[in-house]
Amino acid sequence: MLAYTIKRILLMIPTLLGVAVLVFFMLRVMPGDDVVDLMLRAEGANVPQHVIDAERTRLGLDQPIAVQFVRWITDMARGDLGISMWTGRPVAYEIGVRLELSLQVALMATLLAVIIALPLGTLSAIFKNTWIDHIIRVVSIAGLAVPSFWLGMLIILFLLTTFSWIPPITFTPFLEDPWLNLSQLIWPAMAVGYRYSAVATRMTRSSILEVMQEDYIRTARAKGVFERLVVARHGMRNAMLPVVTVIGLEFAFLIGGLVVTEQVFNLNGIGRLFVQAVARSDYTMIQSLVLLVAVCFILINFLIDMLYAVLDPRIRYS
């Protein structure tokens, strides 16, 4: 187990390096405007060539690409994410001030999804092919189809028409005023959580249906165990593995959902920062954010694999 864990951790390094190389060279090798061009366009004036050159030198864009890459990687290794090419502030600072908000929405959406998905998926499996099952399945297939940003707009529209109220725009940390904080962030969490819970509900349903075919379920029933206990003890517990996987994987993809949803709710989070960085060709910001997300994704994958062994004693890695 320990050997396997170490091997998995070591295997993360080439993947991360691959992500770094891919992002870095994609941004720099391809033709297109860099941040300096965009700034000049924003200024709208004729800027003399030596000013442009000076600016490129200051940002390190005049160096050979290989040199830039090595500098970036060594800086990253020392924990220095660099300076945003657009705002001029450290990337770590820009991410830091927005992380709390995005993380909270992501966690709330996950919580919401789990609370909804487990009971609904189980119900759907127990009452397979009845109207309860049909309704739950249609609702969850719809969850895969409805874009989260549109759902967000509908939520705002609903709040306005029914309560003549719109969620506050300025962010209040949870510890400062939990009520105000929740009244702002619960809505985006619902908007992204719908799809999330739909995916988890479908997984729970099919996983439980599969487990209920097993011999030990028949044995439990033959022993005369109450059906409710059969489902709860023998069924659900064994069905949780794939559900945990889906919840973990979707958590990483939640960042993607936030990219668009934050736009609708005017939230200044990581997703919005990414969209702005892309629009402004802010290379240092884009590469740091992409790497951050990739690290999250790879770590979550790793944790899920480890969790498998904890949840299911039959699984042993060697």
Next chain:
Amino acid sequence: MTTAADITYALPKRRSPVVQFITVQPLGSLGLAVIVVMCLAAAFAPWVAPHDPFELNYITILAAPSWEHPFGTDNFGRDVFSRVIYGARTALAIGFLSSLVGCTIGALIGVISAYFGGWVDNIVQRVMDVIMSFPIIVLALTVVAVLGKNIVLGIDLNLIIAIGLPMIPKVARVVRSSALAIREMPYIDAARACGYSHGRIVLRHIVPNVVAPYLIMLTAFVAQAILLEASLSFLGLGVTEPTPSWGLMLSGSAADFYLEAPWMIIFPGVAISLAVFAFNLFGDSLRDWLDPKITT
């Protein structure tokens, strides 16, 4: 006297696959029906749409739905119904094309990776791992940022690459696992013993056998592509004005006006959801029908 020629054999009645599909998969057929209607509306948009989708009309700005304008009008007085119909063109064209590009490249990579095995397989799999560790929209946005726009015949080719790229590793993975099983089949050994070239074995003997998972993923990813196109356009980094696109209709000025004129966002959103819903339903049924073992 009867001769052999007079005897007729009662062959079991073979129903066409289409009829079979409709009876076995009613929900999938519903999805297919919606897809067909959308394709027809998109193809014959100039005849179906009651108004010109680009026509500005300052008299009917933000008009509520009526007989004249079934879905109302937007802040430029453009007919929302006509724009939704023309938007189907954009959504379906980009959806099909990017899914076709992404799935075909992914399938080829998967087959090659499985067939050659060894270090080729190892390298390909590591590269796929790298691409998979980007969330879909983050990867698409990065590609958009890098490539910019490249419009040919009214379609942004770079947008198609951006939407198709995230599909490649997933398709490659599924196709690879099917191709791995086929590689061990005796007829592949036979083909090799006959001295056929790698190209011929791959194209004539392996590729036809992975068509089922390929088709299933092709349909499933059209849904993802439509959703992604809508998201990118919504962020202002996909299709640009004045091209009618469902995602675009939800962004920009719609964001400023939708609280007064909810019809501006309700109908394009319904169109996106309906299209994705239909492709998901059809894709699911197609999977159950063609190959119940595959999960995408």
